[in-house]
Amino acid sequence: MNKLKQFILMLVMMFAVFLPLSNLTVKADQTDTSLEDIKKSGKLVVGLSADYPPYEFTAKVDGKTEYVGIDIEIAKKLAKDLGVKLEIKNMSFDSLLVALETNKVDAIISAMNPTPERKESVDFSDIYYSGKQYMVINKKDASKYKSLADFKGQTVGAQNGSLQYNLVKDQMPGTTVKGLSKLNNLVLALQSGKVSGIAMEEPTAKAYVANNSQLLAFDPGFSVSSDQTGSAIAFRKNSPALVAAANKTLAQIKKQNLLDTKYVPEAAKYMETTTKNNTMMSYWTYFAKGIEYTLIITVTAVFFGFILGTLLSLMRLSENKLLHSIAVCYIEFIRGTPLMVQVMFVYFGVGAVIQSLPALVAGIIATALNSAAYIAEVIRSGIESIPAGQTEAARSLGMTQKDTYRYVVIPQALKNIWPALGNEFVTLIKESSIVSIIGVGDLMYQTQLVQSATYKGVMPLFIAMVIYFIMTFSLSKLLNLFERKLNHG
Structure with a gap:
């Protein structure tokens, strides 16, 4: 019966979370403010997948990593014509439509084909480039x-x-x-x-x-209908003003023949330059930046995950049925769903309500929430491993329950759970790579950029593996040192 109550409570909690998000769909009869909103914000946020030369890819320009290619030039001109700044969000191609739907981007300029299926969900501009x-x-x-x-x-x-x-x-x-x-x-x-x-x-x-x-x-002979071929800019459904502005820009590009005379040749030039300078050493800054973001995500997620995990473990051990049920529902739900889904839900789901939620913050939140569920179980098992006599002795000496936990139970439990806790911290470094799916510049994300920039697949992955090993091995040794000090203490 208790498990049934917990299951019902879990469903209620899930309903409470998802219900507000169900009202985010834009209604067809709403006034179109798409163009006005972009001009008011002062920026055009464009989503793309920068592994698609010559449309969009990365290159080193004056020692700095920049997005280049046909689509980047189109995005720059569109932003200039609108009188706003351009902001690029690079993520997986299969996440772009979700990002558009949840207002994380204003447009998709990523060589996207305006298929009939996609037209049911988004608006498309005129086709700006066609190829077999x-x-x-x-x-x-x-x-x-x-x-x-x-x-x-x-x-x-x-x-x-x-x-x-x-x-x-x-x-x-x-x-x-x-x-x-x-x-x-x-x-x-x-x-x-x-x-x-x-x-x-x-x-x-x-x-x-x-x-x-x-x-x-x-050319193997694919049969492609006229309504499927070509690349167009995608916008949220019912954005006629923004579509009209984009079509005006594309008409100027066609009239001035900018694609053939400027955009395509410049993309080819960047690709040729990249080919000549595609040694791994020339991309060390990519990996350095990836290490920085990976450590930021891991350290922050460990800190907040440990605090929340400790709270959840105490809630689960509490005699208060409501607190106990909430903790059980949270832990079981988080452990029963993939981290990748949680990351995408926080960024695209919660991020649709909190528009200003950056991808890095969303990644940290999702990772910390996930880690907290596992840390909670580790801490709970450590507390339960302490003989009941320890608690009874402390209480008989007049110590409060709070002091008993603080001075007697927790210190002994920490010694018992430290190996498992350390393993969770090490695992978190590797699991943080999942946040690359939403465009966070961690080590895995930067590795993918190097792959697309150098046209090499194995070597960037090998370097990433070595870096991950160095980080996890170093942390393991540090945790082992601390464990020995705990045991000697």
């Missing part, structure tokens, strides 16, 4: 794969949420489609034999092949 759909394969397989039919029985890769993913699924029967969020990971899968080919848009396919002599790109 290509297949990228290993050059050694050139004689083996020449058309779509040749891939029967094979695994073909495509970016999650992309037009290419649907094309492979619909037009390549007998093949297995493997979707990943980053193109550089797909290229790595291709070179390691995990997939036989990767479906990409023509300009991107040619960009990767031009920078990797082991790859080959060709």
Whole structure:
């Protein structure tokens, strides 16, 4: 019966959290203030996935990392025409539509195809660039794969949420489609034999092949309707004023032929420069920045997670049924859901209510809340491991329950749980990599930038592995030292 009550309480708590978020959908009959809101805020927030050359990717400009490419130039011109500053938010391609829906970005300029399915959820500008759909394969397989039919029985890769993913699924029967969020990971899968080919848009396919002599790109014969091909800017549904402003900018770009005379050549120039200077040493600042953010997330999450975890453990041990039930519901719910989902919910869900919530803060909050549930169980087990006689002796000496916990129970419990607690701290360093999915510049995020900038897949991952090992190994040794001092004390 008690478990039934706890389950009902958990459902009530979940309902209380999700109910306010259900009212965030923009109604069709609302007055369009999309353009006015952007001008009032003074900035245009554009979402993209910067692993898609020549549309958007990263390059070193005057020693600094900058976003470059066709889409970046379009975003800059659109912001300039609107009279506002441009802010770029780089995240996984399959998270962009969610970010747009929850007001984390004002527009998506990421070579997005205006498919009929997407048009039901968002508004699109006019198409600004069109290209065929290509297949990228290993050059050694050139004689083996020449058309779509040749891939029967094979695994073909495509970016999650992309037009290419649907094309492979619909037009390549007998093949297995493997979707990943980053193109550089797909290229790595291709070179390691995990997939036989990767479906990409023509300009991107040619960009990767031009920078990797082991790859080959060709037109396999995808059939694409006119309402699916091409790239357009995506906006929230019912934003006609903003769409009209974007179309005006795109019309100027077409009239002045900026794509062919400026944007595409500049993207090619950055790609050529990157190819000449793509040694790992030249990207050490990426990894240094990633280490900084990873440590910030870990230390902050450990601090608040330990405080909340201690509180939850005491609540679960409390004789107060309400406090006990709340703690049990929280711990079981958090431990029963993936950290990735929690990170995305805090950023896109809670962040839709608190518009100013930065990705870094959302990542820290989600990681701390997740860690607290596990720390709570560790502390609870440590407290319960202390013989009841210890507490009874302390109380018989006149100590209050608070003093008993503070001076008798907690110090002994801490000694018992320190190995498990230390393991949680070490694990947190590795789990923090999940926040890269929402665009937090941690070590994993920076590694992906290096992969897309250098067109190399294995070496950046190897360096990231070594860095993670150094951080976790160093922390383990530090925790072991502290553990020995506790035991000698």
